[in-house]
Amino acid sequence: MKKQLLSLVVILGALISNAQVTLVKEINDAGSSNSSPTNLTVHNGQIFFAADDSNGSNTPGGADLGKELWVTDGTSTGTSFVKDIKTGSSGSNPFNLFSFNNKFYFTAFDTSSELWTSDGTEAGTTKVDIMPSITGEAPQRFVELDGLAYFTVGGQPGSTSAETANKLVQWDGINDAVQVADVGSGFESILQSMIVFNNQIFMYMNYSTDDATVGNELYAYNPTADTFSLIKDIDTGTGDSSISNFTILGSTLYFEADNALWKTDGTTAGTLAVASASTLAGIANLYAWNNLLFFEGDDASNGDQLYVYNPTLDTVTNISNISGSNNDHNPSDFAAYIRYSNKH
Template sequence: MKKRVLILMQFVAIISYSQVSLVKDINPLGNSNPSGFTEMNNVLYFKAANNASGDDFELWRTDGTETGTYLVKDLNTSASSNPTGLFAFNNKIYFKAGGSLYTSDGTEIGTVLFKTSQFLYEPYFTELNNELYYARHFAPGQRGLFKFNGTAETQLSTGFEVRYLSKYGSANKIIFQSDGGIPEDWEIWQSNGTASGTSELADLFGGDNLGSEARQFFEVNGKVFFTAFGASGVGRELYITDGTTSGTVLVKNINPTISGGNAANSNPNNFTMFNNKLYFTANDATNGDELWVSDGTTAGTQMVVDLYPGSTGSIPSNLFVYNNALYFSADHPTLGREVFKCTTSNSVTNLKNISTGSGSSNPSNFIEYNGKLYFVAEDPINGRELWSSTGFNSTTNLVVDINTGSGNSNPDNLTVMGNNLYFSANDGNSGKGIELYKYIDPVLSVTNNELISVVIYPNPTTSTFNINGTNVHKLEIYDINGKKMKSLQASSTYNIADLKTGIYFIKVFNDSGIKVGRIVKD
């Protein structure tokens, strides 16, 4: 028993110690501006600068330690190679630098030219059936679609441009935009990984030299939504495809306005899957840019809510799904730009008026980390800093004031790797500029009082247990090292028969926030 109590005391000490720390001062001369984070094999790859002007971007890597954070390779010793579009495939990182495609195994010697090309469009890569797809030049003025299995390259098309590569997994295809060798005739194309199976899917605009410019491909329930210009008075609107020509159709002409003989655009954007439907933003000309939902049919495509009445619109952005609700940033006529929450029944409410009154907190960078929703927001007292929430007003709080006082640390590029949340920020005090930081919070700052407040019985247990409390949403179970072992949805009885004997800590998510209790598995 003494050993169990000692372990509990040690655990409480560990989980009560949450911190934000500088990973490394990458650029002692100024800002390193790290961004483009991509994880592979427990290493985070990104681009950063280490010159005085903060614009000589090269490929870097970190394992979360200062010594494990270093330049992979200086691909352009006289200027910036500006690596972008980092993509992990087959234990290597692929990316665009300068006018070509490169690959890296994380070492200097293993960072080499992959294929020479130019005039590329993000995303540069996608993956299907353990093969890498990309577009490149294969002769002067000649471009095409290629795939690579890690050893050999296969050419799938010749003589035409390829843009906006996207995986259509349920149909086992790649969807993209191409001109088919006819200048400006941009339409939706498909490929099943063979040359004969690479073809135009539909001619939505009609005729040559003008195209629908299909893009923003996004798969939901076996179909792909996208935007395109249509013929006969249809501007950029919402379309859908089931992978067949006949099944590639306009979903709804959201903005049917014709002005000066030209069709207006609703410009659908911010595609997000929630509640088995597509949620997005669009402008119908009457209500401005607002939140919309679609099930793929005309009747099932409707505005969710008019948050900012009138033609101005609330301009929603940063749509993110967390704990069975949709969160986003939007303007409100009396609250300013704040965080809003949409339930599965399409009820939309303000999560919290962070910048009180009509001021704006301008929330962004939503991400889930360790059971909470993290994001960046600003208030008059603390400036722009890191915030978190479990989905309730009372549990939406500032995490830490990195740039103390009203100054802004401006956290950005929030990325989770392992038990850490990484981001770029400026502490405003040390003179280090915009650098790489990490936030370590294994079990969310649990206190002794919180441990006592959760009643778990029977305890110890050999298999099942109950929790004394109401309005429980879910549980998360951690070992004594802070490693999450399993998640359980709300129930009358919980089963941990599959866990080894030992001490575990249970995070209980309920209406009042998060509480943690201890259980002994015999």
């Protein structure tokens, strides 16, 4: 019988139990220089990521090509440079990596910031101009809802300069992307990330007609009603609630607002600060696993440490108390480790 044992691995930079951390490939062979791999994204059994081989030891021609797209199958020989998108050492700086309709996409800069697709080969890495009427729309913050991809982009045709920042567009993967319909009287400027929750897109944003009295707050876009709706004015009045770290656990959406832990069921009345976490500040790096919410917090005496919230018991427990030179643990980059065993 196969049993799946799921345990949480917190990246601590050390060996944990009998697990081993193994170097896959030294991309930048310049001794102490780093390749700084970021935005690791799994697609079709491979991991795509951005990295910088400033020494040119593993890039074509042995040149410094800046931060570009790489791919790995988890082995040293299967880890390779994909394409020099922006010629020269400055790099295209790929970000917004995601899978949609069985294809891999990312945003990168050659002469402008556009959407690209890749199959992991140089020839199969090409630009996808989803909004030909704009140069450098810089699509980012991808989410998928009802078979459509949603992004924020930097501009819209015909918009005034005040309306161009971080607009929401939708894309079917085939035709040009279009700005979402909005029956309201204002225009949106979306900040931080977005998340799909309760068949809507939740986001931290500014809505022009609310700005004078509300500031930047928690909103949701309903594609059926074509509306942006204020969920709650968390920082009452014109203050900004500085929302980040959207994470779904069960039927609840958790997030950080004004350095505190908050939760919502999607309604104004159901958007509340988590009372049992009220003594903590510096909330960051939320991670849902095994019906629990793990996060970084600061109790003002032990620095940034790892905490866990149990929504069933409504309790918050300190897991780590690891001190460094500045008394901070700074837990981040959580991952689920799955171990399989066979018993006959």
